[in-house]
Amino acid sequence: xxxxxxxxxxxxxxxxxxxxxxxxxxxxxxxxxxxxxxxxxxxxxxxxxxxxxxxxxxxxxxxxxxxxxxxxxxxxxxxxxxxxxxxxxxxxxxxxxxxxxxxxxxxxxxxxxxxxxxxxxxxxxxxxxxxxxxxxxxxxxxxxxxxxxxxxxxxxxxxxxxxxxxxxxxxxxxxxxxxxxxxxxxxxxxxxxxxxxxxxxxxxxxxxxxxxxxxxxxxxxxxxxxxxxxxxxxxxxxxxxxxxxxxxxxxxxxxxxxxxxxxxxxxx
Amino acid sequence: xxxxxxxxxxxxxxxxxxxxxxxxxxxxxxxxxxxxxxxxxxxxxxxxxxxxxxxxxxxxxxxxxxxxxxxxxxxxxxxxxxxxxxxxxxxxxxxxxxxxxxxxxxxxxxxxxxxxxxxxxxxxxxxxxxxxxxxxxxxxxxxxxxxxxxxxxxxxxxxxxxxxxxxxxxxxxxxxxxxxxxxxxxxxxxxxxxxxxxxxxxxxxxxxxxxxxxxxxxxxxxxxxxxxxxxxxxxxxxxxxxxxxxxxxxxxxxxxxx
Numbered sequence: 001x002x003x004x005x006x007x008x009x010x011x012x013x014x015x016x017x018x019x020x021x022x023x024x025x026x027x028x029x030x031x032x033x034x035x036x037x038x039x040x041x042x043x044x045x046x047x048x049x050x051x052x053x054x055x056x057x058x059x060x061x062x063x064x065x066x067x068x069x070x071x072x073x074x075x076x077x078x079x080x081x082x083x084x085x086x087x088x089x090x091x092x093x094x095x096x097x098x099x100x101x102x103x104x105x106x107x108x109x110x111x112x113x114x115x116x117x118x119x120x121x122x123x124x125x126x127x128x129x130x131x132x133x134x135x136x137x138x139x140x141x142x143x144x145x146x147x148x149x150x151x152x153x154x155x156x157x158x159x160x161x162x163x164x165x166x167x168x169x170x171x172x173x174x175x176x177x178x179x180x181x182x183x184x185x186x187x188x189x190x191x192x193x194x195x196x197x198x199x200x201x202x203x204x205x206x207x208x209x210x211x212x213x214x215x216x217x218x219x220x221x222x223x224x225x226x227x228x229x230x231x232x233x234x235x236x237x238x239x240x241x242x243x244x245x246x247x248x249x250x251x252x253x254x255x256x257x258x259x260x261x262x263x264x265x266x267x268x
Numbered sequence: 269x270x271x272x273x274x275x276x277x278x279x280x281x282x283x284x285x286x287x288x289x290x291x292x293x294x295x296x297x298x299x300x301x302x303x304x305x306x307x308x309x310x311x312x313x314x315x316x317x318x319x320x321x322x323x324x325x326x327x328x329x330x331x332x333x334x335x336x337x338x339x340x341x342x343x344x345x346x347x348x349x350x351x352x353x354x355x356x357x358x359x360x361x362x363x364x365x366x367x368x369x370x371x372x373x374x375x376x377x378x379x380x381x382x383x384x385x386x387x388x389x390x391x392x393x394x395x396x397x398x399x400x401x402x403x404x405x406x407x408x409x410x411x412x413x414x415x416x417x418x419x420x421x422x423x424x425x426x427x428x429x430x431x432x433x434x435x436x437x438x439x440x441x442x443x444x445x446x447x448x449x450x451x452x453x454x455x456x457x458x459x460x461x462x463x464x465x466x467x468x469x470x471x472x473x474x475x476x477x478x479x480x481x482x483x484x485x486x487x488x489x490x491x492x493x494x495x496x497x498x499x500x501x502x503x504x505x506x507x508x509x510x511x512x513x514x515x516x517x518x519x520x521x522x523x524x525x526x
Contacts, residue, residue, distance in 0.1 A: 167374070
């Protein structure tokens with residue numbers, strides 16, 4: 001019996017944990033090598049000092065909490081919007097389809113930073129409604145994600161065999177019931193990898209809000225960096241924090257995906 | 269054996285026609301099914317058997333003719349384009365169901381959930397009734413021990429029996445079987461036909477499209493032979509299968525038996 005199957009049998013997700021540990025160890029080793037090289041015979045005389053990060057770690061983690069909140073709220077709302085967008089995109093009414101397509105293309109074809117600025121600065125000018133900063137960026141990200149999730153869901157929905165839809169119809173389910181009980185659960189599984197990668201992109205893209213003065217992880221990084229005059233150590237730590245959150249999510253989701261494939265292989 | 273007590277057919281199809289472009293898929297088909305009857309439709313592929321099923325089920329439109337359920341208008345087309353739906357249309361889901369050639373179980377749901385979906389979300393039966401009914405129908409098709417399994421873990425024959433159970437749970441007047449054994453490995457065909465045979469013997473009203481001549485001979489109350497979208501002849505199985513009147517029926521039977 002090989003190591004892999006023995007580990008899998010234990011029921012504890014050892015493989016992802018080991019992978020994370022290996023990666024962290026690898027990165028640490030890389031830093032040690034770089035520091036060693038920097039200290040000996042190169043023109044770079046920068047003295048790395050990660051000890052300065054310590055006292056400011058709570059401030060950075062405080063920023064991380066806001067980043068995670070922003071990510072979770074935006075993804076939840078974005079998915080709900082995305083399902084609606086997917087259905088509107090497949091509507092039999094031409095006007096609905098055209099407007100939805102236009103919205104999707106605008107959101108996909110413009111930089112997220114500019115979308116944030118639009119909602120934060122331009123929306124109050126046009127509508128007179130001034131949202132608080134957090135709500136404002138959540139709105140911008142929701143609109144952005146709605147387009148991406150919408151297209152993902154649409155491709156998933158269209159990948160479902162016609163017989164599944166007909167079987168739901170024959171059973172007597174209404175259009176909305178077929179969506180809810182038959183189509184969306186299956187489409188969700190088909191597009192899961194895409195949904196995850198969109199979500200992880202968003203997690204990192206939330207760092208854009210630091211430019212609007214929202215105190216997320218990167219914003220806190222800027223503050224601490226200004227206080228300590230140690231931007232390299234601080235921003236490296238910030239990057240590491242993003243990575244440490246995002247990478248295990250990828251691994252966990254990949255396992256979940258395998259689980260789904262084993263249990264719910266498409267009925268052929 | 270064919271005659272039923274009540275005179276009003278469960279389904280009556282009159283002059284049903286349908287064309288895909290220039291191809292006439294159904295050519296003024298007349299069929300009626302009495303309560304308790306097992307009507308078996310045979311014929312070469314492309315003869316319109318499946319289309320007949322799907323049209324009666326409301327999955328396809330048609331260009332002429334009329335369909336009635338228990339004597340009430342269900343759908344009609346007189347101008348060659350628009351299908352007018354009778355006031356009975358919404359009752360279709362309570363009047364008939366269908367089992368497909370492809371296994372159309374919902375893969376993300378266990379067998380129990382597959383079977384419970386209709387009774388709970390369409391018929392709005394109480395939870396306890398729904399649960400008991402799921403257990404009863406799955407036991408009836410011999411899958412009591414698979415109630416918590418997912419479709420991906422079943423053989424083709426088991427999936428098809430589960431699909432039949434899902435239909436039985438709806439407890440509708442008519443079940444149509446659209447070539448339900450055609451996608452199965454030969455050794456799995458028997459278990460599915462056995463379930464269908466038991467249903468027929470228990471008095472279910474069935475319309476069965478099949479290539480299984482043994483089933484037609486032993487289970488059918490009436491056999492219809494279709495070719496090129498129209499009914500060539502119909503009658504008791506012994507008559508159609510052993511003494512066909514038409515050359516086309518004879519040619520088909522000789523071809524399929526050889």
